[in-house]
Amino acid sequence: MNPTEEIRTRFAPSPTGYLHIGGARTTLYNWLFARHYGGTFVLRIEDTDEVRSTVDSVTAILDSISWLGLDWDEGPLDLEREQGPYGSYFQMKRLPSYQEQIRKLLAEGKAYPCYCTKEETAAVRQETQAKGQPMPEDPCRRLSDAKRREHETAGRLPAVRFIMPDEGETVVEDLIRGQVHFESRLQPDLVIQKTTGGPTYNFACVCDDHAMRISHVIRGDEHLSNTPAQIRIYEALGWQPPKFAHLSMILGPDGTKLSKRHGATSTLEYRDQGFLPEALRNYLALLGWSTSDSKQLFTPEELFAAFDLPGCQKSPATFDPVKLNWMNGEYMRALAPADIVKRAEPFLKNAGLLPVPAGPPLIDVVALEREKFKLLPDVPGRVDFFYRETALTDKARKVLSAPEAKGVLSGLAELLGGFAPFMEKPLEEAIRGFCSAKTLKPGQVFHPLRAAVSGRTDGPTLFSMLELLGRETVVARLRKTAASLG
């Protein structure tokens, strides 16, 4: 890489819905690439589809990218404000610039108005295909003035087509796939302006990437086939094309393109399910990219230090929620208890545990359970019994159905009734003493004790749990459960 060349990447979503997880990955790769080379990352909103574009989508996309912790150097800050020297970063506000370039191409004879309807074009194609003939020249390329007037008076609105070369080939030097050759003869003249007067995606994109000085276009696989036409447009306009890199797509578990029927595909859904943005980022980075040592866990610094295009995979990758879960657990475990509490706030609130009810300090409880959290909602889920009585799980019920359970619980209630200090070590000593005095195996005592006090069979280490719960709660729950066991 030429160090004097400024690296500028961009993500250019259409605001026609939420940010898809595939889009999130594309954003991430562009961001990582820019950060790796000390370049600039640009966000541009491609909102020329007036029917499907919505402001809510713009907001959702900005929120998604922000939540992932990816910052953009240029682009919209919100619906009104923008930053960066090459604005506007909303295509709808750049319409005149596309028209100007189209006029230029038209004037230079590099493009022409085409009056054919979609149906007519399709019919011609079908016919020549059936005969196995090569692509015919578009009939509108050399339209007589008379014929043109005829169309005009008939009220037909022209699209504008860009003239592709008749022979030779266009080579895309793809940074991930290598050289990809396209025979010019087989490339139809690309529509660059729709009959409505608006630019097509492929054209606006070229104009903006040039205007915004984009050096590397890193985008989805689905754009590879359009790239030769785009390169020809750059040339026709006298511009230097950027470098291209096409990413393979993300598949669902059944091998088809990841979509809603595979579950969550919106980035914000992952936030709402309690994933950590740094975990999602790490997971997404590895979905189609890897280092030669197959390293799995990266700090943010390691990630953008290691990321580069040659490590990107050519073949599509299947999204694996199970591995994402594991990775999220890894990140959760690395968090300090205070951080866990902070991150879990919305979920604690939602579960009625914030403000924290009377009981042990939340941070102590969280510290006790920290290595068990996989997702943020696990925090209230695992911690709630410290603050309120929860229904017995089936397993707990089973443990308590042991014949000696009732006696054990009453005995313990008596033992602990006036017990002090109510702390881990003395409690363990006393309870182990209780076991030998009653000639019971520790398990026969520990298990029902845990079940009665917490309502479940899994949980924190027993004696620390008792200490945090406090004598009153422990004894009350023991008595109540003992009484319930007929």
Added chain:
RNA sequence: GGCGCGUUCGUCUAGCGGCCUAGGACGCUGCCCUCUCAAGGCAGAGAUCAGGGGUUCAAAUCCCCUACGCGCCA
């Protein structure tokens, strides 16, 4: 239909002609640790590298064909 891209354990991947009896990670199985559950440690099962032809002393790695999947233009 044409063109283009892709194809290594179930999944993510390493591999860029000999180091591969194909390595790592998730998941799975077993063992250890242990008051439960996790976490952790150890061990294991799991890929004839899509199939078939070449090239080469030697191919997962290079070339060709086929199959399948996907994308773009219609």
